[in-house]
Amino acid sequence: MSVNAEQQAFEPLIVVFGCNWCSYAGGDLAGTSRMTYPPNVRVIRVPCSSRVNPNFVLRAFQRGADGVVVAGCHPGDCHYVTGNYYARRRLSALRRFLEFIGVEPERFEVHWISGSEGAKFARVMEEVTEKIRALGPNRKMRDVR
Amino acid sequence: MKKISKDKLPQLWDRLAQQATLYLPVEEDGVVNFAPWKEGAAVNLDVINTVVPPKQMVLPQSENYLHFRVDGGKLDLEPVDVDGPYVIFGARPCDVAAIAIIDKLFLDEPCDTLYKERREKGTIISLGCNEPEETCFCTAFELEPAFSPDADVSAWDMGEYLLWKAQGEKGEALTKKMEDLLEDAGADAEKAVESLRNNVASKEAAATKEYGWNAQGVKDALEDKFDSEIWDKLYRRCLGCGVCTYICPTCHCFDVQDFSRGQEGLRFRCWDSCMFGDFTLMAHGENPRPTQKERVRQRFMHKLLYYPSNFDVYACVGCGRCVRKCPVSIDITQVIKEVGGVK
Amino acid sequence: MKQLNDTIKQVAAQSLSRGDVDLVIGWQKGDLWWQSYPAFVENEQDTASLTWDPFCVANLSRYLLEEQEGKNKVAIFVKGCDALGLNQLLQDKRVDREKVYLYGIPCDGLVDHRKLEAEGFKWLSEVRKEGKELVLVGRNGEQKVNARDYMYDKCLTCRYPNPVAYDQMLGEAVEAQPEERFASVKELEEMSADERFTYWANQFSRCIRCFACRNVCPACSCRECIFDIPEPRWLGKAKELSEDQFYHIIRAYHVAGRCVDCGECTRVCPVDLPLQELNRKFIKDINELYGEYDAGVDPETEAPLVTYNTNDPAAFPES
Numbered sequence: 001m002s003v004n005a006e007q008q009a010f011e012p013l014i015v016v017f018g019c020n021w022c023s024y025a026g027g028d029l030a031g032t033s034r035m036t037y038p039p040n041v042r043v044i045r046v047p048c049s050s051r052v053n054p055n056f057v058l059r060a061f062q063r064g065a066d067g068v069v070v071a072g073c074h075p076g077d078c079h080y081v082t083g084n085y086y087a088r089r090r091l092s093a094l095r096r097f098l099e100f101i102g103v104e105p106e107r108f109e110v111h112w113i114s115g116s117e118g119a120k121f122a123r124v125m126e127e128v129t130e131k132i133r134a135l136g137p138n139r140k141m142r143d144v145r
Numbered sequence: 146m147k148k149i150s151k152d153k154l155p156q157l158w159d160r161l162a163q164q165a166t167l168y169l170p171v172e173e174d175g176v177v178n179f180a181p182w183k184e185g186a187a188v189n190l191d192v193i194n195t196v197v198p199p200k201q202m203v204l205p206q207s208e209n210y211l212h213f214r215v216d217g218g219k220l221d222l223e224p225v226d227v228d229g230p231y232v233i234f235g236a237r238p239c240d241v242a243a244i245a246i247i248d249k250l251f252l253d254e255p256c257d258t259l260y261k262e263r264r265e266k267g268t269i270i271s272l273g274c275n276e277p278e279e280t281c282f283c284t285a286f287e288l289e290p291a292f293s294p295d296a297d298v299s300a301w302d303m304g305e306y307l308l309w310k311a312q313g314e315k316g317e318a319l320t321k322k323m324e325d326l327l328e329d330a331g332a333d334a335e336k337a338v339e340s341l342r343n344n345v346a347s348k349e350a351a352a353t354k355e356y357g358w359n360a361q362g363v364k365d366a367l368e369d370k371f372d373s374e375i376w377d378k379l380y381r382r383c384l385g386c387g388v389c390t391y392i393c394p395t396c397h398c399f400d401v402q403d404f405s406r407g408q409e410g411l412r413f414r415c416w417d418s419c420m421f422g423d424f425t426l427m428a429h430g431e432n433p434r435p436t437q438k439e440r441v442r443q444r445f446m447h448k449l450l451y452y453p454s455n456f457d458v459y460a461c462v463g464c465g466r467c468v469r470k471c472p473v474s475i476d477i478t479q480v481i482k483e484v485g486g487v488k
Numbered sequence: 489m490k491q492l493n494d495t496i497k498q499v500a501a502q503s504l505s506r507g508d509v510d511l512v513i514g515w516q517k518g519d520l521w522w523q524s525y526p527a528f529v530e531n532e533q534d535t536a537s538l539t540w541d542p543f544c545v546a547n548l549s550r551y552l553l554e555e556q557e558g559k560n561k562v563a564i565f566v567k568g569c570d571a572l573g574l575n576q577l578l579q580d581k582r583v584d585r586e587k588v589y590l591y592g593i594p595c596d597g598l599v600d601h602r603k604l605e606a607e608g609f610k611w612l613s614e615v616r617k618e619g620k621e622l623v624l625v626g627r628n629g630e631q632k633v634n635a636r637d638y639m640y641d642k643c644l645t646c647r648y649p650n651p652v653a654y655d656q657m658l659g660e661a662v663e664a665q666p667e668e669r670f671a672s673v674k675e676l677e678e679m680s681a682d683e684r685f686t687y688w689a690n691q692f693s694r695c696i697r698c699f700a701c702r703n704v705c706p707a708c709s710c711r712e713c714i715f716d717i718p719e720p721r722w723l724g725k726a727k728e729l730s731e732d733q734f735y736h737i738i739r740a741y742h743v744a745g746r747c748v749d750c751g752e753c754t755r756v757c758p759v760d761l762p763l764q765e766l767n768r769k770f771i772k773d774i775n776e777l778y779g780e781y782d783a784g785v786d787p788e789t790e791a792p793l794v795t796y797n798t799n800d801p802a803a804f805p806e807s
Contacts, residue, residue: 085796092803102685143730386700472756474525
């Protein structure tokens with residue numbers, strides 16, 4: 001199989017941690033509005049983006065995720081008022097650190113997607129999937145057993 | 146007795162590596178540990194002890210031994226193949242003695258067949274020490290720094306060349322395979338080795354005597370020390386990490402864990418440390434060694450009383466790694482001194 | 489240094505004999521010249537065993553976690569780095585300040601015996617600090633060397649040599665002369681992602697998961713560490729790169745914003761992993777993004793990752 005064909009055959013696995021009140025709702029809206037986005041995306045609903053423990057992000061990579069997205073409310077609009085402010089700091093630190101360890105920064109992204117931004121949800125998922133598809137499978141954090 | 150000049154060693158290693166995985170002391174980032182031979186590897190035969198002893202070849206830090214799969218109510222079990230034959234080159238006599246010490250436990254009835262299979266695939270070439278480290282005390286346990294009776298081949302560093310002596314069947318077989326790379330050592334070789342052995346042993350013994358103790362009688366002295374105050378004082382600075390146990394050539398406690406991916410997975414054996422808080426934590430939540438005091442006491446009792454009571458040999462070879470690497474300088478030689486081995 | 493050695497014994501003896509404290513935590517000598525280890529003295533007569541010499545590097549502050557139980561007051565000697573660690577324990581509400589009496593010791597650097605051994609200085613009987621020099625007493629007499637050449641790397645970048653927390657300061661204040669502490673981090677940042685990955689993969693492959701780094705760290709004081717929880721098991725015991733990565737990344741993250749840069753983790757690692765670089769990466773990023781912050785200087789401040797500003801920048805595009 002040529003490299004190109006192999007790459008085309010590669011279907012990235014993207015794990016998305018979406019906050020219940022905004023991003024997940026945005027995802028629901030995308031769905032009910034019949035907007036398509038790639039089936040490569042697996043969404044895990046969390047109450048708030050600040051619920052996302054870095055353990056989750058690493059575990060996703062260990063178990064085969066090629067990309068991880070954390071999606072939350074826009075800063076200032078967090079359903080729990082301040083959750084995403086904490087998330088912004090923590091996930092920023094984590095993202096830079098993962099880059100330091102050698103993981104491509106494009107593999108871990110954070111997006112603010114509100115409940116009314118169904119189109120944004122679909123667009124972000126589409127863009128992330130294509131970016132990861134071009135990067136190829138994640139080998140660096142994978143547990144190979 | 147054979148000999149091989151040092152500049153021929155890479156050829157020897159290449160040859161050894163063709164028939165087995167060859168492990169020898171390799172330096173990386175300033176740390177010397179046993180690693181598989183690769184051409185151009187920074188082999189370091191001068192450092193007395195690697196950080197991690199070669200026990201890791203015989204009892205790896207983790208080894209998968211069972212593959213399991215659940216397929217609609219049916220459980221499939223498949224043993225994982227043990228790696229192929231290997232050679233350990235440059236193991237110090239203390240480390241080889243340590244392997245012989247844990248052999249007594251693993252190969253005793255009921256025999257640990259996994260250990261046995263892996264052990265039998267190995268050939269050990271020991272390299273005698275020319276100098277003791279400040280932290281060496283193998284002579285206190287009646288071992289010799291420059292001679293390993295348990296090795297398959299004994300080697301000695303004579304400066305420009307190594308001397309090489311086969312010991313036993315495995316050693317003879319290996320020597321035959323390397324015949325063309327080895328020369329005859331000549332009539333004086335045996336004498337040179339004897340002289341080296343005596344030299345290094347007496348140097349080391351003198352140094353350990355300077356610190357004023359030996360290990361004879363320590364086992365008997367410990368019989369009534371279970372409730373001694375020694376442990377109350379000693380344990381307090383212990384951090385409860387696993388450094389001493391993991392770098393100790395005779396420590397061999399292990400855990401069995403599963404790595405599961407839901408429908409299938411691997412069962413593996415892995416190193417565990419009696420220093421960890423949860424080492425003896427029971428399923429019902431109680432822990433017979435609840436504080437670090439019990440755990441520290443256990444470590445020294447095991448090495449100096451329980452193991453010798455069961456197997457007639459101390460589970461310490463005086464390599465000194467724990468003395469060097471303990472972050473808070475807990476020192477087994479100090480313990481022995483305090484317990485009061487017979488002079 | 490000899491003066492401090494005597495002072496330490498005196499103040500310890502005094503505080504015990506007066507009943508001010510139940511316990512004094514300091515250092516004492518072992519048999520080998522470089523062994524100066526944590527000592528726990530409860531009787532006046534035992535204070536004679538306390539010592540202060542160039543090898544008293546062990547951070548004593550975390551022993552308070554265990555030792556303050558059932559005691560009225562514990563006295564402890566703290567160097568600059570130890571005081572930072574202590575403040576962090578206070579900030580994390582793990583130590584009761586009322587129960588602690590701090591003897592502060594200004595310290596301009598301690599000696600890494602391995603650096604001496606690497607240059608052939610072994611079988612010594614004593615090592616003394618005299619001004620900026622070390623006096624090495626061995627079998628062939630005495631020799632003098634430049635102290636700074638043999639100090640721990642962590643001492644060379646020390647920015648708080650004088651304890652920021654103390655009840656009584658023993659000794660004269662010293663001047664901080666820190667080298668740039670982010671030099672190695674910057675070097676690594678210059679590499680490509682793949683080069684960095686290879687670098688860390690090589691480092692982690694040496695890790696034997698002994699947890700010495702975690703156990704010695706003053707910022708790691710959780711009653712139940714996440715790596716010890718059996719269910720759900722976040723970290724298995726297998727020697728696999730992904731497990732090694734998980735451990736080091738998550739531990740560095742958990743102490744991010746609370747690491748006082750004491751360097752104990754790097755000192756205790758048996759296989760010489762450059763652990764401080766991991767912690768310093770977090771410190772550097774947090775400084776850049778959220779303002780300069782030195783953990784352990786003021787226990788009343790809030791650690792940067794448990795607080796926020798509404799207009800914080802982010803390390804990702806916020807469209």
